[in-house]
Amino acid sequence: HRKARTIMAWDRVNAAHDKEEVVTGFVKCRTKGGMIVDVFGIEAFLPGSQIDVKPIRDYDQYVGKTMEFKVVKINHEFKNVVVSHKALIEADIEEQKKEIISQLEKGQVLEGIVKNITSYGVFIDLGGVDGLVHITDLSWSRINHPNEVVELDQKLNVVILDFDDNKSRIQLGLKQLEKHPWDALGDEIKIGDKVKGKVVVIADYGAFLEVAEGVEGLIHVSEMSWSTHLRSAQDFVKVGDELEAVVLTLDREDRKMSLGIKQLTPDPWTDITSKYPVGSKHEGIVRNFTNFGVFVELEEGIDGLIYISDLSWTKKIKHPSEFVTVGDTLEVEVLELDVEGRKLSLGHKQTTDNPWDKYEKEFALGTVHKASISEIVDKGSVIDFNEDITAFVPQRHMEKEDGKKLTKGEEAEFKIIEFNKEFKRVVASHTSIFREEEQRNVKAAKKKAAASAEEAKPTLGDANVQLQALKDKMEADKKK
Known part of the structure; x- marks a missing residue:
């Protein structure tokens, strides 16, 4: 009887599959990937994807329910039956979809x-x-x-x-x-008013401040500080900050608003001439540098430029990064002040005495100093007299008395043959020391030789005496 029921059940399932009939089944339990459904006494598999058209998050809600299904697949070899509830829903939905789309x-x-x-x-x-x-x-x-x-x-x-x-x-x-928030924005807000809000978005060029729900204003980075040296907006604010700002522009039609926070503090350039007169000395922080100089911030909003030539009296600096780093505190002197252009020209070397004034006497032309060859270059060598004075020795001035050339690390005496304070150029020579001595010796020898020759030269009186003696001798010879 059981075998007969099973055969009949399989016949009914096959007929339902072939005729695409709707069958009723009882959901028995959950299984991996779906549910087990009793259809005509046969355990069929209901995949999770075939339960409904929408994703199912709770499978247990279907356990114990009697539902309608469609037989979608039969595997006769393994006696497997796959059913679907989704296929029935899709047919109804397709009709609804056509009706909705048309409207x-x-x-x-x-x-x-x-x-x-x-x-x-x-x-x-x-x-x-x-x-x-x-x-x-x-x-x-x-x-x-x-x-x-x-x-x-x-x-x-x-x-x-x-x-x-x-x-x-x-x-x-x-x-x-919902009504656009800009339409609900009160007419009392106008240019110049102060508003409060929260920073919702930050970009490099500025920050967006939400002053009312759905109403934002842009604080450009140039309106965050009086400083002309622009930085990133992240240096001033962060998302979530509660800020107060001043309304700079307001366009209700285009729904745009620009704000500023630097306007809440006085412009530091208003009394610049009294705070930073030409010749005054101050301390500043290195904010940035370029190939030609260093930007130093004296206070928030007051930046000045130190040209590379005004960094040091003695060092030959190719790039400011060789001398300072960003964040360093530097002592400066105000060299020039342009109030209209909001520009300050600063100098660092001017805060100390120019050591070249002292060196001009110490290393005057003709003075001799001891030093070692620190570097050999293409056209000569380099020597360091001290931490400030570096001199160049041309190739022909490196020759020693024995005819050999000076080598790296070798110590010798050098004579200053050129000293230019303006261009910080010093040229020295080792060869000229003994060459001049040789020239002096040669001159002395020539002078001595000339003097000796002058002493040996016969006078007119000497010639007459010698001539008379010769005559007397000739006459005596005749008498004999």
């Missing part, structure tokens, strides 16, 4: 259920037809994620904003059902 119009308000939430928006089930509410159309205020506004299975009204030609992609809006 869709822009601006139409429909009720839907939140079907899925993603980072970029929310999918709404409009009764067989899905539409997307983009994250920017959920709220007039800025939100980081749609789940701040809606939740799954929530019923809500949405408005149709747009759709494609075949109405397969429907764009919905939620915030459009």
Whole structure:
């Protein structure tokens, strides 16, 4: 009897599959990936994806229920039967979908259920037809994620904003059902007023301050500080900060507002001439440097430039980074002040005495100093007399008395043959020391030789005596 019932059950299941009939089954229990359903006494498998058209989060709610199914697959070899409840729903939904799509119009308000939430928006089930509410159309205020506004299975009204030609992609809006916050903004707010708000977004160029729900104003980075040396907005504010700002511009038609926070403090350039007169000395912080100099901040809003040539009296600096780093405290002197152009020219070396005034006497032309060859270069060598004075020795002036050349690290005496304070150029010579000595010796020898020759030269009187002696001798020879 049991075997006969089983055979009859299989015949009924096959007939239902072939004729696509709807069968009734009892959901017995959960299993991996779906449910077990009793159909005509046969245990059939109901996959989780075939329970409903929407994603199922709670499978247990179906256990113990009698439901209608459609037999979608039979495996005779393994005696497996697969059924679907979703297939029945889809047939009904398809009819509803056609009816809904035919009636869709822009601006139409429909009720839907939140079907899925993603980072970029929310999918709404409009009764067989899905539409997307983009994250920017959920709220007039800025939100980081749609789940701040809606939740799954929530019923809500949405408005149709747009759709494609075949109405397969429907764009919905939620915030459009509410009055725009700018329309509710009070007429009492005007340019020059102070407003309070919260920083909601930060970019490099500025920060957006929400002064009312859905109403934002931009604080450009140039309006955050009186400083002309612009920095990133992150240096001044962070998201979530509660700030007070001044309304600079207000355009209700375009719904734009620009704000400023530097206007809450007095402009430091108003009394610049009394605070930073030319010749006064101050301390500042290195904020930035370029190839040609260093920007130093004396106080918030007061920046000055030190040209690279005004950093040191003695060091030859190719780039300011060789001398200072950002954040260093530097002593400076005000060299020039342009109030209209809001420019300060500063100097660092001017805060100390120029050591070249002292060195001009110490290393005067012709003075001799001892030093070692510190570096050999293409056209000569370099020697360091001290930490400030570096001299160049040309190739021909490196020759020693024995004819050999000076080598790196070798110590010797050097004579200053050029000293230029303006261009900080010092040229020295080792060769000229003994060459001049040789020249002096040669001159002395020539002078001595000339003197000896002068002494040996016969006079006119000597010649007459010698001539008379010669005559006397000749006469005596004749007499003999």
